[in-house]
Every structure is written in structure tokens, then in C-alpha cells.
Amino acid sequence: MPPILGGLRRFALTPELRSVTFAERGFPAAGTPAAEHLESIPQAVICGFEWGIEQRTLWDVERRLATVSPDLRGFAYEGAAMAYAVRDAMAGGKGTRTKELLEGPGLQHLFLTYIGIGFAMARLPRPLWRNIMPDLEGVPFFPTMSWLAVDGYGFDKAYFHTAQVVDGQRPFKPYPWTGRADYFPRAADQGVGRALWFIQGARPEEVAAAVAAFPEARRADLWSGVGLAATFAGGCPAEGLTRLVALAGEHADEVALGAVFAGTARTAAGHVPEHSALAVEALTGGSVEEAVMLAATVAVEPGDVGPGDSPAYELWRERIREHFRRSASKAA
Numbered sequence: 001m002p003p004i005l006g007g008l009r010r011f012a013l014t015p016e017l018r019s020v021t022f023a024e025r026g027f028p029a030a031g032t033p034a035a036e037h038l039e040s041i042p043q044a045v046i047c048g049f050e051w052g053i054e055q056r057t058l059w060d061v062e063r064r065l066a067t068v069s070p071d072l073r074g075f076a077y078e079g080a081a082m083a084y085a086v087r088d089a090m091a092g093g094k095g096t097r098t099k100e101l102l103e104g105p106g107l108q109h110l111f112l113t114y115i116g117i118g119f120a121m122a123r124l125p126r127p128l129w130r131n132i133m134p135d136l137e138g139v140p141f142f143p144t145m146s147w148l149a150v151d152g153y154g155f156d157k158a159y160f161h162t163a164q165v166v167d168g169q170r171p172f173k174p175y176p177w178t179g180r181a182d183y184f185p186r187a188a189d190q191g192v193g194r195a196l197w198f199i200q201g202a203r204p205e206e207v208a209a210a211v212a213a214f215p216e217a218r219r220a221d222l223w224s225g226v227g228l229a230a231t232f233a234g235g236c237p238a239e240g241l242t243r244l245v246a247l248a249g250e251h252a253d254e255v256a257l258g259a260v261f262a263g264t265a266r267t268a269a270g271h272v273p274e275h276s277a278l279a280v281e282a283l284t285g286g287s288v289e290e291a292v293m294l295a296a297t298v299a300v301e302p303g304d305v306g307p308g309d310s311p312a313y314e315l316w317r318e319r320i321r322e323h324f325r326r327s328a329s330k331a332a
Contacts, residue, residue: 017043022201025162029201034235038198041233042159044072045119048079053087058097062105070271077101077109078152081116089120089128099134110139111148111265118152118191122160126175143178144302147187147313150177151225154191162199165192169214180311186221187313193225193258202235208247223251224317227258227283232266234275241282253324259283260320263291284324294323 020042022030029035051064061080068076084097098117106113121129133149136142154172158165172188174181193211200206211222230236230244248255263280266272272288280288298319306315 015046015049017046020046020159022198025159025199027162027199027201028206029199029203032201032203034202038202038233038235040072041075041198044068044075045079045082045116048076048081048116049083050079051076052080052083052101058100058104061101065105070269071273073271074109074112074265074269077106078112078116078119081106081113082119085117085120085132086123089124089132096134098132099136102134102136103139107139108269109265110141110268111145111261112269114146114148115152115155115191118149118154119156121149121153122156129175141299142302144300144312144316146178147183147311150175150184150187151191151194154188155195155225156191157188158192158195159198162195166196166199166210169218178311183311183314189218189221190225190228193222194229195225196222197226197229197233197235202230202233202240204236204240204244204247207244220251220254223248223254224258227255228262229258230255231259231262231276231279231283234273234279236279238278238282241279245283252328253321256284256324257317257320260291260295263288264295267292285327294320298323 018024021039022032022035029038047068048065051061055061055064065073065076065080081098081101084101088097102110102113117132121132124132133143133146136146154165157172164170172185175184177184177187196207196210200210207226211219211226214222226244226248230241236244245252245255259280263272263276263284266276267288277288280286280291284291286294295316298316300312300316300319302312304312304315306312307318
């Protein structure tokens, strides 16, 4: 039996499954054709969180996560990473549980476990963020892709505080993540873009209108989040994805960028659902294999600097965008 302390943590900290449904959140997508599919994703996150917050050992958590369908397993790992980050913060540790998860069974889901850490950040005061990201030296894409934690933070804030973050367009306060406080709001906006895909029920016109409501300076990052969610989460048929590219207009390269990252993450996890392969093709014009190759070909080193002295993560993103801009120029 799980320890009493674990049961108390679960009771006190685990959200109810109903709390993430679109109807409960008041999202306009409630009742749409894609709603049930999209709602299963945050519900999988909650299941992973519940296991991670209650169980004594990683072995127990891993065995439970293995029972989740491959389509949703990465999202359950998101929840487990969120739980471990919360437990480490509450214990005053330096990410020991989180490190064990991310270097162990969560390694193939690294993109999503980073996001799970961001979910924890959304529930913890900023002074506890200092040690929330463990040292993962030797793990691929670290610390470059750790910006996905900030993305997860932005998604969580948009999903659960929609009136302020989406309707009110409240900007994010800078925070020196990897020493770059100025980039923090941009990475968080990328998570907001992902949330818009859920809030609007994977409906291209409604998603585009939601992005257009934000100031122009924020739209590029929002569109890249839309592309990532459309590919990873799905919920939209091929013709709708084609329409999404058209609606993105000058930001079509951002949508393609998001699809490349999502296709790469799905491939790393060892399972590419049909909807993800379909989205990569529709949003990038190529296959998942080509998207993965592109991401690898233009990959950066942690110390590299991007445009405007931006972090290596943004340089990687810019190289991918530039690929699609050149391709569009040749096709014109």
C-alpha cells in the first residue's frame, strides 16, 4: 500500500479530472468534435501527477505509466515530472527525484517532462524555482531545450487563468531562466499558443482569431506554439491543417517550426501517432523523418548565441524557420 504521507499529498495536491474539462474551464471549445480527444490529454497529465505525487518509488511510478496508451504516455510523464518537481521543491532538495526521472525512464519523453517541470513552476512561488531544473549534463539538448519548462509554465497559466492571460493578454514578468530574463516572456508565450489550440478546440479559424487578438509582437511565438500543439495533440483533419497554414500567413514558418519540434519529440518517444505524421506533412510539406533530420542538421551547442543575443534555443528555432522561409521563397 502507498504510504500515508503519499495519500495525503495526493488528496491535497492532485486536481480532479473534471477540473480540466473544457466545460469546467468555460472554454468555447466545450462540446466541439475535438473536445473529448483534447480533454484526454490534460487528464493523462493528472493521472501521471497523481502517481508521481503518491508513490514511494520511481519503479512504482514507471510501472503505472507503462499502462497508459502510447499516444498519451508522454503526457502522463509530464504529470509525473510535475509531481517530482513539486516534491523536490517541498523537500528543499535540488531536483533529485526529478533528475532520476529525467535521466531514467523519462529520458525518451524529455521534451514533455521539461514541460511538466513548467507546470510545477506555475504552482510554486518564484523563490523555489532556483533549483527546480536539475543538472542534466550529458543528456541530449540540455540545457538548450530546458526552455520548454517555461513553455509549460505559459501553457498552464493560459489554461487555468484564461481570463487574465488570454482574454486580458497579461504579459509575463521576466525571470532569469538560464541567465536570460529577457527571453522568458517569449518562451512563455509559446506555451500560450499551445493552450490556444486547446481552448479553441483545434478549430483553425477560431485559433487564428485568438492569436490575432494579441499584439503583433507576440504573435510569432504564439503561432509556433499552435503548430506544436496541432502536431503533438492533434484534433484537426488534414484540410483544417492546410487551412491553418493559410491563416498563419507570414507566420507559416512558425507553425512549421512547432511541427518540427513536435515530430522530433514524438520520434524520440518511439511512437508517432497518425495524427502527428499527418500534421507534420500538412504544416511542413515533408515527412516526420525529414523534420527530425532538419532539427538535427541545424542543432546548436549550449553556448551558441542567437539573433539579438538571444539564447541558443532561439538560434535553433531561427535556423528551422529560415529553412522554411527559403523553401517558400523558392516556391514563389
